[in-house]
Amino acid sequence: MTNAELNELKQRYVASGAASPATQFAAKAENAELWDEDGKRFIDFAGGIGVLNIGHRHPKVVEAVKAQLDRVMHTCQTVMPYEGYVRVAQKLSELTPVRGHAKVMLANSGAEALENAVKVARAATGRSGVICFTGGYHGRTFMTMAMNGKVAPYRTDFGPMPGQVYRAPYPVPSIGVSEEEALRHLKMTLKSDANPSDTAAIVIEPVLGEGGFHAAPASFLKAIREICDEHGILMIVDEVQSGFGRTGKLFAIEHAGIEPDIMTMAKSMADGMPISAVVGTDTVMDASGGNSLGGTYTGSPVSCAAVLAVLEVFEEENILEKSQGLGEKLKSQFNAWEARFDCVVRGRALGAMAAFDLVEKDGSPATELTGKLCREARERGLILLSCGLYGNTIRFLMPVTIGDDVLEEGFSLIETLLDEMTA
Structure with a gap:
């Protein structure tokens, strides 16, 4: 046509x-x-x-997808698991710089990964509050819309957002927010709005995506790690856009040399096939009950084949x-x-x-x-x-x-x- x-x-x-x-x-x-x-x-x-x-249609990824289509397209991994899901989990556990031994759940999109990261953080801490940053973008589901630090077009027309989501400024000197000012406001948020004992997680993009491609200074990210440790808050790093090689390292947080408790990823991990992941410290990821995480299509066999091929391409090329x-x-x-x-x-x-x-x-x-x-x-x-x-x-x-x-x-x-x- x-x-x-x-x-x-x-x-x-x-x-x-x-x-x-x-x-x-x-x-x-x-x-x-x-x-x-x-x-x-x-x-x-x-x-x-x-x-x-x-790139579009990398030959190795296309070949892997076609080969998987000849074997299994779908079972729902909670009904009948398959090798691809486990192998992707193993690879991500080995490659992702979270604290301690990592465990993994696979999902379908970046927004779904963020939703599940918050669920895991709430289960692991017994708390419910979440602190995010101005300019941040985390998705279009209701929880992630509430977490977004930009109103239009993502929250316009959709009514009340979920509660207990708080916001602090992201350090962007070009719009008048220095690192010192951002850190001061974050600490003030913990004093005035988000009681630390009720706060499950601080969620941050190491490089703002939709917010303008501003990288957080390593010292700012280290300060967040210290604040989280001081108050028993989990640090969630959103690498949906900055991950899988975009910044010259597999994950942008590696530039800062710190380890979050949970990381989310999607986008380039499968070169166009729909998949995302939540990777976190094993004790954190195991905090919720059996069958509490998942979905019908999460970790599709075809998408898992694409992820494994992408990781091979990263090494070979x-x-x-x-x-x-x-x-x-x-x-x-x-x-x-x-x-x-x-x-x-x-x-x-x-x-x-x-x-x-x-x-x-x-x-x-x-x-x-x-x-x-x-x-x-x-x-x-x-x-x-x-x-x-x-x-x-x-x-x-x-x-x-x-x-x-x-x-x-x-x-x-x-x-x-x-x-x-x-x-």
Whole structure:
């Protein structure tokens, strides 16, 4: 079908709240390139919102998925378990830097992983309060909507949120929140709103995703670890977007050298297949009763096969080194744009988790310009994503396996558009 025909069907049958604003429909993809139903080629700097760190349809993952389809597609692992679930749990236990011996539960999405992380924390501590951070994003289910540090569009229209979720500022100096100020407010939250003896967990992204790709200083994360230890609170680190090689390490928290009690992950762990995980210290993960965690599709055999293939690719193709190298290229390009365009500021990258901000002449967020850049880029064959509290951040989530020629082609188009828009 054509893009036009599919758009007509979308308007008629897809709920407006779930419908993409894009008018192009993906027909095929390979590594960092997409082609729509009309045959137009796109360079993909979005990576399915950080899902495709090793690229669209990596051959090893495709092969593993096809082979699994010939064996078992579904049993529900609580009815009849299978090797893939156990092997993925073993691998994640060995690779994830949580305290002590780790145990694992698999789920379907990042939001589901966060929901279960909170359940586990409440069971392990006998407490119910949760502290999160401004700008944080954790999902679209009710608990995770309450945890999100951004209202629109995630909480608009949906009524009262679950209670006992408290918020503290994330350290982002560019919006006026220093590390010292953020830490002071967190301690004040524990004094004024969230009684430590009633608080089960502090949940934090080591690098804000939707909130603008700001990395928390290692000293701030270490201070949170110390506060949690002082009060018997569990530290939950959300690596749904920053995990699986995006930052040049398997997990972003490794840059800080600390061990949380629980970690959540999803997105690039299966190169496009739906799966997520909660990994935590064994005594914490075993706190809830039998059959208290799970779901019909959690840890699908096909998705587990994809995870195991992804981990092999990481070793065989030096993905972490590639992520670091891509990050250096991105930082270099951002520096050049900042020198050339007054509207481009605050280029930043932790590995290949990279972004810059667009501002007006007075330094205020250039939200309109950001939206225009993303729209115009797509019309010319480049998929870009914005984010941030003020919607003025351009984030880069292209596959770390992107070829240099394709990367440079994308850079050139952005530069052309910035030239045109600032002329």
